[in-house]
Amino acid sequence: xxxxxxxxxxxxxxxxxxxxxxxxxxxxxxxxxxxxxxxxxxxxxxxxxxxxxxxxxxxxxxxxxxxxxxxxxxxxxxxxxxxxxxxxxxxxxxxxxxxxxxxxxxxxxxxxxxxxxxxxxxxxxxxxxxxxxxxxxxxxxxxxxxxxxxxxxxxxxxxxxxxxxxxxxxxxxxxxxxxxxxxxxxxxxxxxxxxxxxxxxxxxxxxxxxxxxxxxxxxxxxxxxxxxxxxxxxxxxxxxxxxxxxxxxxxxxxxxxxxxxxxxxxxxxxxxxxxxxxxxxxxxxxxxxxxxxxxxxxxxxxxxxxxxxxxxxxxxxxxxxxxxxxxxxxxxxxxxxxxxxxxxxxxxxxxxxxxxxxxxxxxxxxxxxxxxxxxxxxxxxxxxxxxxxxxxxxxxxxxxxxxxxxxxxxxx
Numbered sequence: 001x002x003x004x005x006x007x008x009x010x011x012x013x014x015x016x017x018x019x020x021x022x023x024x025x026x027x028x029x030x031x032x033x034x035x036x037x038x039x040x041x042x043x044x045x046x047x048x049x050x051x052x053x054x055x056x057x058x059x060x061x062x063x064x065x066x067x068x069x070x071x072x073x074x075x076x077x078x079x080x081x082x083x084x085x086x087x088x089x090x091x092x093x094x095x096x097x098x099x100x101x102x103x104x105x106x107x108x109x110x111x112x113x114x115x116x117x118x119x120x121x122x123x124x125x126x127x128x129x130x131x132x133x134x135x136x137x138x139x140x141x142x143x144x145x146x147x148x149x150x151x152x153x154x155x156x157x158x159x160x161x162x163x164x165x166x167x168x169x170x171x172x173x174x175x176x177x178x179x180x181x182x183x184x185x186x187x188x189x190x191x192x193x194x195x196x197x198x199x200x201x202x203x204x205x206x207x208x209x210x211x212x213x214x215x216x217x218x219x220x221x222x223x224x225x226x227x228x229x230x231x232x233x234x235x236x237x238x239x240x241x242x243x244x245x246x247x248x249x250x251x252x253x254x255x256x257x258x259x260x261x262x263x264x265x266x267x268x269x270x271x272x273x274x275x276x277x278x279x280x281x282x283x284x285x286x287x288x289x290x291x292x293x294x295x296x297x298x299x300x301x302x303x304x305x306x307x308x309x310x311x312x313x314x315x316x317x318x319x320x321x322x323x324x325x326x327x328x329x330x331x332x333x334x335x336x337x338x339x340x341x342x343x344x345x346x347x348x349x350x351x352x353x354x355x356x357x358x359x360x361x362x363x364x365x366x367x368x369x370x371x372x373x374x375x376x377x378x379x380x381x382x383x384x385x386x387x388x389x390x391x392x393x394x395x396x397x398x399x400x401x402x403x404x405x406x407x408x409x410x411x412x
Contacts, residue, residue: 024285026096027103029137032129033063036103040065043110045072046120053188057144060133062188065106067125069117082124083303084196086265087296088189089128089204091150091255093135093142094172097273098204100285102129105296123303126196131185139277140169143185147177150205151251153190153258154180155368160221161251170277176253189255197373198265199306200299203255205271211238211246211295212269214260218248226365227266230307230328233345234266234299237327242295244270262369266306270295302327307362308375313348315380320358323348333360335379353379 027035040049048071051061068074068082087105089098106127113120130136134144142148146166151157157180167173177183181190193201205212213231216222225231235246249257249269259267272292286293299306308330313321324330324343333340336354343349343360351358358377366372 055133064128084124085200093132095206099129101272141172142167151176155258155261157253159252201259201265201267214256216248233327242291264367264370331361
């Protein structure tokens with residue numbers, strides 16, 4: 001049978017490791033599927049487990065967990081409008097620790113949200129622990145077709161760092177596939193992300209233990225990141241909590257290039273560990289992932305700050321004063337009487353009113369396939385004796401509604 005030797009090696013390692021209580025065995029495909037489904041079932045009011053696609057060769061289920069406050073009571077439109085963080089793992093099947101990171105992060109968010117619902121309020125988390133189910137089951141980097149799924153996405157596909165030769169196991173390579181987005185797993189992941197108002201996308205990998213940018217910003221094939229000030233702020237915050245540095249990617253057509261380039265999410269690969277190929281970890285899994293999980297927590301707990309985030313300072317009958325508390329700039333701000341092109345992080349500006357609705361864009365980049373997310377803030381309508389209008393709610397409890405403006409742009 002294909003890949004028999006690697007599987008026998010795994011079994012031998014597991015057998016040898018059993019006497020030591022310090023050694024922990026990672027999940028395999030089936031145990032990860034079972035544990036993920038069980039975890040979601042423990043939190044029925046905030047989590048839904050789903051199997052939404054199948055792998056290329058063995059027909060294994062690709063499964064995800066969707067998390068939101070009172071999720072069973074939300075319409076599809078309400079769920080799709082929530083600011084969302086998406087986490088996946090195991091685009092490369094031999095990188096099992098990335099699945100562990102996704103699972104542990106999901107577990108942490110569910111436990112904390114059950115204890116304190118405000119931890120989940122106003123946002124959404126989606127987690128797919130295993131993207132490459134066939135490769136994960138067989139400890140193989142590529143999928144059943146020999147395709148490196150993280151070179152198969154239709155953004156900068158084939159530009160650099162890829163191969164036109166089909167990979168095989170145990171050795172494998174960076175075969176980009178016969179065409180962009182050719183693989184069932186790639187298509188399933190893109191379709192899943194199209195149903196989200198993506199703010200942040202973390203794709204878990206292993207090998208170098210650092211953070212990878214969506215595309216090269218230095219050297220040959222360099223392309224500027226339009227929201228670099230936002231990225232830089234986020235990367236600095238991430239380094240502070242995790243100790244991880246960032247770098248350019250080694251190949252094109254990666255999932256995160258599509259995540260930012262097409263879907264407008266602040267997207268990075270998190271290389272959560274250096275370990276590959278072997279399912280044996282010589283310390284506890286959680287201990288090995290402590291710093292990386294701190295970075296996941298950072299992104300989740302500051303999700304609304306990924307981009308411009310305006311809060312009302314004061315309001316009169318003909319103007320509203322706002323402050324941008326986000327990590328990035330807000331763009332094209334209007335309250336119906338002209339447009340303010342930009343409000344930087346920490347800046348305060350007064351916007352002329354022509355309506356009781358304030359609108360702005362949280363990113364400057366416009367994705368190739370994105371439903372452009374425009375934030376709409378309802379202004380106050382309480383008239384006081386002195387003629388001043390004050391917000392009906394405090395700045396900390398302003399109601400935001402996210403209107404998804406469908407601007408499906410033709411690919412360039």
